[in-house]
Amino acid sequence: MKIVVLMKQVPNKDAVMRVRADEKWIEEGDLSFEVNESDGYALEEALRLKEKKGGEVIVCALGPQRVKAVIKDALARGADRAIHVVADDFGQAGPFAAAKVLAEAVREEQPDLVLAGLQSDDHGYGQTGVIVAELLGLPHATIVIDVDYSGEQLRVKRELESGWYQWYTMQTPALLTIQSGISQIRYATLKGIMAAKKKEIREVQPAIAAGEGEFQTVERIYLPLKQKQTQFLGDGDAKRGAAQLADKLRNEARVI
Amino acid sequence: MPNGILVFIEHRQGAINKTSFEAVAAAQQLGSSLGRDVSAVMLGADASLAVEVTGFKLSRIISGENPRLAEYTPDAYADAFEQVVRASDPEYIIFPHTYLVRDFAPKLAARFGKGLISDCIRMKAEGGHATFTRRLFQGKMDADVSAKGEGPVFATFQSGSYRAEQAERGEGAQVEPMQVEVGDVRMQPEAPFQEVKQAVDLTKTEVIVAIGRGIKSQENIELARKLATLLGGDIAASRPICDAGWLPIDRQIGSSGQTVAPKLYIALGISGAIQHLVGMKNAGTIVAVNKDPEAPIFDIADYGIVGDLFEVVPALTEEIQKLKG
Ligand SMILES: Cc1cc2nc3c(=O)[nH]c(=O)nc-3n(C[C@H](O)[C@H](O)[C@H](O)COP(=O)(O)OP(=O)(O)OC[C@H]3O[C@@H](n4cnc5c(N)ncnc54)[C@H](O)[C@@H]3O)c2cc1C
Ligand SMILES: Nc1ncnc2c1ncn2[C@@H]1O[C@H](COP(=O)(O)O)[C@@H](O)[C@H]1O
Numbered sequence: 001m002k003i004v005v006l007m008k009q010v011p012n013k014d015a016v017m018r019v020r021a022d023e024k025w026i027e028e029g030d031l032s033f034e035v036n037e038s039d040g041y042a043l044e045e046a047l048r049l050k051e052k053k054g055g056e057v058i059v060c061a062l063g064p065q066r067v068k069a070v071i072k073d074a075l076a077r078g079a080d081r082a083i084h085v086v087a088d089d090f091g092q093a094g095p096f097a098a099a100k101v102l103a104e105a106v107r108e109e110q111p112d113l114v115l116a117g118l119q120s121d122d123h124g125y126g127q128t129g130v131i132v133a134e135l136l137g138l139p140h141a142t143i144v145i146d147v148d149y150s151g152e153q154l155r156v157k158r159e160l161e162s163g164w165y166q167w168y169t170m171q172t173p174a175l176l177t178i179q180s181g182i183s184q185i186r187y188a189t190l191k192g193i194m195a196a197k198k199k200e201i202r203e204v205q206p207a208i209a210a211g212e213g214e215f216q217t218v219e220r221i222y223l224p225l226k227q228k229q230t231q232f233l234g235d236g237d238a239k240r241g242a243a244q245l246a247d248k249l250r251n252e253a254r255v256i
Numbered sequence: 257m258p259n260g261i262l263v264f265i266e267h268r269q270g271a272i273n274k275t276s277f278e279a280v281a282a283a284q285q286l287g288s289s290l291g292r293d294v295s296a297v298m299l300g301a302d303a304s305l306a307v308e309v310t311g312f313k314l315s316r317i318i319s320g321e322n323p324r325l326a327e328y329t330p331d332a333y334a335d336a337f338e339q340v341v342r343a344s345d346p347e348y349i350i351f352p353h354t355y356l357v358r359d360f361a362p363k364l365a366a367r368f369g370k371g372l373i374s375d376c377i378r379m380k381a382e383g384g385h386a387t388f389t390r391r392l393f394q395g396k397m398d399a400d401v402s403a404k405g406e407g408p409v410f411a412t413f414q415s416g417s418y419r420a421e422q423a424e425r426g427e428g429a430q431v432e433p434m435q436v437e438v439g440d441v442r443m444q445p446e447a448p449f450q451e452v453k454q455a456v457d458l459t460k461t462e463v464i465v466a467i468g469r470g471i472k473s474q475e476n477i478e479l480a481r482k483l484a485t486l487l488g489g490d491i492a493a494s495r496p497i498c499d500a501g502w503l504p505i506d507r508q509i510g511s512s513g514q515t516v517a518p519k520l521y522i523a524l525g526i527s528g529a530i531q532h533l534v535g536m537k538n539a540g541t542i543v544a545v546n547k548d549p550e551a552p553i554f555d556i557a558d559y560g561i562v563g564d565l566f567e568v569v570p571a572l573t574e575e576i577q578k579l580k581g
Binding site for chain 1: 330442447
């Protein structure tokens with residue numbers, strides 16, 4: 001079985017962000033990067049399926065050279081090889097353009113399964129996987145929290161809203177978008193890291209030019225406007241903040 | 257010539273999803289700013305639920321019908337909706353940003369060579385032009401976005417961005433049935449269910465101390481548990497804590513967990529992503545402790561302490577102990 005995993009590199013979650021001077025994006029020079037959260041779970045699920053059914057796991061990532069960090073980590077955790085679509089100017093690509101590039105990069109692999117994360121932590125489109133499925137002519141299921149491929153048929157458990165779930169039986173090949181928490185993620189071992197050095201990373205060019213396939217323009221980005229008047233307490237002093245808070249909770253909000 | 261605005265009305269298991277009416281409110285606002293008609297789209301085996309929408313100010317209700325739409329699947333919905341769009345040639349199509357919409361609408365938009373302007377929280381329409389605001393970086397930044405190229409524009413609105421009560425009422429919108437073709441349906445859904453083991457019900461708890469990734473390790477949860485016990489409350493968490501298995505999933509608050517409204521909600525090391533906020537924003541008093549002064553959780557907090565929770569929580573526990581004597 002051949003499984004492709006789409007993995008994106010995103011700014012570190014704890015990063016403090018500054019708006020770039022042109023107000024179209026953030027200052028990237030400040031940032032460190034990590035793998036998109038749900039994509040890590042997608043890789044884990046792919047590795048588990050491979051362990052059960054045999055086959056090959058191929059990672060595909062679109063982005064500049066720094067994305068190699070995500071690819072190498074995935075190879076160290078057990079992916080067999082990688083396709084890196086090298087592009088410096090797709091950082092702000094919309095979901096259709098990104099999906100087009102990813103779909104064309106993996107099309108000739110004719111995978112049995114494509115796994116994506118359900119949503120990126122930076123743009124948060126929540127669409128790229130589904131569009132890739134449409135472009136490749138594959139059926140899809142989103143927000144998948146369990147995969148049962150023990151028999152002939154692929155069954156997936158989808159998360160619905162407010163604690164509801166639903167199983168789907170899917171035709172294959174198929175694309176699944178994976179929700180975080182599907183299983184516990186393994187770490188790379190030293191052996192894995194050594195083995196990864198010999199694994200293939202194929203570099204390819206994006207199938208379309210940056211700017212093609214865009215249906216939206218970002219006019220401006222900015223810090224969100226506050227909705228509520230928050231009383232900030234302590235002014236950086238934890239002890240003072242705690243004392244003021246205890247007092248406010250008792251005498252102002254009257255909740256303790 | 258393209259005409260008007262479509263708004264999608266979602267239903268499941270015989271009931272209309274209330275966030276659809278929020279989408280109606282958004283579509284009506286767009287319609288009145290641009291001087292365009294608003295029509296609703298419903299998909300199903302028949303038009304039996306359309307009567308619940310006829311009371312709104314809408315020019316018509318298009319009911320895309322096929323027996324294979326009785327049960328939701330992304331394949332059937334994308335096929336059906338595509339035909340409605342091609343037949344009515346709208347400028348804008350407005351959706352509520354639900355899990356069901358996330359599941360089929362990107363597929364639909366892709367058939368028109370585009371994606372969705374997704375998960376919008378606001379919209380401004382002036383001089384015949386609409387600007388949508390959506391969140392980036394899990395709520396840390398906002399982006400104003402406008403549509404580019406040929407229509408239709410597909411936009412989804414986050415739940416709570418418009419209020420259902422804002423949807424204007426009107427006089428008996430006509431239901432227009434439309435027979436649609438459905439091609440291959442390549443997935444077979446089973447009946448939706450809830451996990452039975454829901455052991456903890458946090459909806460009646462008056463004080464909740466909730467922890468997020470800022471808690472760093474499972475051992476540190478004790479710190480929060482101590483505070484919760486002192487306050488006679490209970491402990492809850494954001495998704496990553498439950499994903500890691502540090503707390504069971506029935507303590508997860510948010511769109512895929514429980515929705516709570518305690519008297520007091522103390523969020524420790526939680527950034528405030530929308531999927532968490534929807535589960536707790538109706539709490540009476542909200543306290544946030546976070547080392548990042550720009551963390552979105554502060555947008556909805558009554559009291560905030562910017563600082564290290566490992567300093568603040570022990571100090572707070574001590575202060576409350578003093579108060580309680
Ligand atoms: C479809 C879908 C459904 C989802 N459902 C849910 C849901 O039901 N519930 C949910 O919670 N999430 C849900 N999520 C995930 C959500 O988007 C966020 O990823 C998640 O809520 C983030 O959790 P967090 O705030 O704990 O972690 P992070 O976003 O990583 O935030 C950690 C915070 O801790 C702060 N911090 C770090 N160290 C310290 C310290 N020493 N002292 C003080 N502060 C510190 C940081 O500044 C940061 O703000 C869902 C996502 C999707 C796409
Ligand atoms: N540049 C990229 N490289 C690899 N995968 C991507 C990229 N962009 C998006 N994806 C995949 O698509 C998913 C959803 O992204 P999004 O539509 O931006 O929320 C991610 O979780 C990834 O699996």
